[in-house]
Amino acid sequence: MRPKRTLLLAALALFALAACVTTVSPAHRIVHAERPEARLAVSWIGHASTLVQMDDRFILTDPVLVDTIGSGVSHRKVGVPIDPADLPPLDAVLISHMHYDHLSLDSLSKIEHKVRRLYTPEGGLVYLTNFSFDAVDLARWETVNDRGMEITAVPVKHLGYRYILDQAWMHAFTGYVVRYHGLTVYFPGDTAYDKVDFAETRRRFGHIDLALLPIAPIHPRGWMERVHMDPREALDAFADLGADRMIPIHFDTFFDSLDSPHEARDTLIRLARERGLSDRVTVLAIGEQHVVIPR
Numbered sequence: 001m002r003p004k005r006t007l008l009l010a011a012l013a014l015f016a017l018a019a020c021v022t023t024v025s026p027a028h029r030i031v032h033a034e035r036p037e038a039r040l041a042v043s044w045i046g047h048a049s050t051l052v053q054m055d056d057r058f059i060l061t062d063p064v065l066v067d068t069i070g071s072g073v074s075h076r077k078v079g080v081p082i083d084p085a086d087l088p089p090l091d092a093v094l095i096s097h098m099h100y101d102h103l104s105l106d107s108l109s110k111i112e113h114k115v116r117r118l119y120t121p122e123g124g125l126v127y128l129t130n131f132s133f134d135a136v137d138l139a140r141w142e143t144v145n146d147r148g149m150e151i152t153a154v155p156v157k158h159l160g161y162r163y164i165l166d167q168a169w170m171h172a173f174t175g176y177v178v179r180y181h182g183l184t185v186y187f188p189g190d191t192a193y194d195k196v197d198f199a200e201t202r203r204r205f206g207h208i209d210l211a212l213l214p215i216a217p218i219h220p221r222g223w224m225e226r227v228h229m230d231p232r233e234a235l236d237a238f239a240d241l242g243a244d245r246m247i248p249i250h251f252d253t254f255f256d257s258l259d260s261p262h263e264a265r266d267t268l269i270r271l272a273r274e275r276g277l278s279d280r281v282t283v284l285a286i287g288e289q290h291v292v293i294p295r
Contacts, residue, residue, distance in 0.1 A: 023067045023076045028287030030082040034058075040183050040209060040293040044284040045082060047253035048102055048189055050212055054180045057091045057149055061176075061187050061212070065107040069100040074254055081287030084110040092151060093118040096189020097173035098127050098162035101254055105129060119144070119151060121174035127162055138174065141204075149180040154201050156191035158227050177205055183293070186211040186241060190250065192226055193233035198240035210292050211243035214250030216264035217257030224257065231268035235275060245292055246281045253286065 026046075033051055035041040043051040048062040065084050067076045084107075093115050095103050103124075108115070108131060115133040122139040138144065138153035156175040161167035175188035186201065186208050202208070213234045217224050224230075229237060231248075238246045251264040265283060272281040282290050 023079050026078050026081040026285075026287040028081055028285055030287055030289060031086060033082065033086055033088050035289065035291055037294055038291040039181075039295050040185070041289060041291045042210070042212070042247055042284070043082070043289040044247070044249065044286060045080065046076065046078060046286040048096065048214065048249050050187075050247075050249060051082075051087065052178070052185055052187075052212075054149070054178065054183045054185065057180055058088045059092045059094060059178055059185075060087070060090050060111075061094045062096055062102040062189060063093060063107045063111065064101060064104045065110050066104060069104060069254075074101070074256070076253055077255060078253060078286045084114075087111060087114055090115050091149065092116070092146065092178070093133075094151070094176050094178075094187060094189075095120045095124060096156075096175065096187070097121060097158055097160050098124060098170065099159075099190070100162070101256070102189060103127060103162070117146065119153075119176070121153060121160065121172040123160070123170060124172040127172075137172075140174065149178065152177045152179075152205075154186075154188075155194075155197045156188045157194040157197065158190045158192065175201075177201065177208070179205070184208045184210075186243060188213065190214055190228060191237075193229050193237060195236070195240055198237050202240065202242045208241055208243040210245045210247065211238055211241050212247050212249050213237055215248045215268050216251040217259055218264055218267075219258040231264055231271055234268065235271055235277065235281075238277075238281070244280065246277075247290065247292075248281070248283055 041053040049064050050061045052059040118135040120137045122137045125137045143152040153174040158173040160172035161170040178185045215231045215234045218230045
C-alpha cells in the first residue's frame with residue numbers, strides 16, 4: 001500500500017474513533033488557581049492547556065476549556081477540570097498554532113473578559129474573531145516586554161494551518177519562552193524533535209527553570225514523528241534545553257492517535273527512571289497542580 005494512502009486511512013480511522021469517545025469527569029478539580037505559596041507553579045488543564053503562575057503573573061497556554069473541538073468531531077477523554085470563572089486575570093494567553101486542539105475560539109469566548117493580551121505566531125491573528133482583548137503576533141525570535149515580563153517566540157517543528165486547504169500558505173506555529181523576575185519557562189505547544197532548535201534556544205536563554213514538553217501522540221510513528229515527539233524524544237529535548245524541571249503535556253486528553261491507554265505517560269515514567277531523572281520530571285494528572293519553585 002502506498003505511504004500516502006496508508007496515512008489517509010490512518011487519519012480517517014482516527015477521526016472516526018475520536019468521534020466515539022465519551023468524556024469522563026476529571027478526578028481532580030482546580031478550585032483555587034492561585035498558589036500563594038509558589039513563585040512558579042503549574043496547573044494542568046489537559047492537552048497543551050496549562051495555567052502557569054510566575055510570582056504575580058498568570059499565563060495560560062493553548063486554552064481548550066470545552067469538551068469537544070472541531071465542531072464536535074473530537075471529544076475529550078477527560079473533562080475540563082476548571083470552571084473558566086475560577087481562572088485568575090490572565091496577563092498572557094499563548095497560542096502555539098492554529099489547530100483546533102490549540103486555538104479554541106469557543107474557549108477564548110469563555111475567558112475573553114479575563115485576558116489582558118493574547119499572543120500568536122506570525123500570521124495567526126487572521127484566525128481570531130472580534131475579541132475585546134489585545135492580541136499580537138510574534139515572528140521567530142521576536143521578544144515583547146510586557147511590564148517586565150518578556151515573551152519570546154522560539155522555533156519549533158510543526159504545522160500551522162487550520163482548515164487543511166490553507167496549509168499551502170499558512171505556517172503559523174511557534175514555541176514560547178517566558179521570563180519574569182528571574183524565572184524562565186519554555187512552552188513549545190506541539191513540536192517534533194529538532195535538536196538544532198532546542199540547542200539554539202538553550203544557547204540564547206541559558207538557564208530554563210521549567211520545560212513543558214509534549215510526549216504524544218506516538219503512533220503511527222511514521223506519521224507522527226514528523227510533527228510530534230514521543231516520550232524518549234521529549235526527554236532528549238529536555239536534555240538539549242538544559243532545563244531544570246520538566247512537566248509533560250499533550251497526552252491522555254483527546255483521542256488523537258493509536259496509542260494504548262496511558263502509553264505515553266507510562267513510557268515517560270519508565271524512561272525517566274532509567275535515565276535517573278525521576279526527581280526532575282513531574283507527571284501530573286489532568287486537574288493537578290504543582291509548585292515548581294516555592295516562595
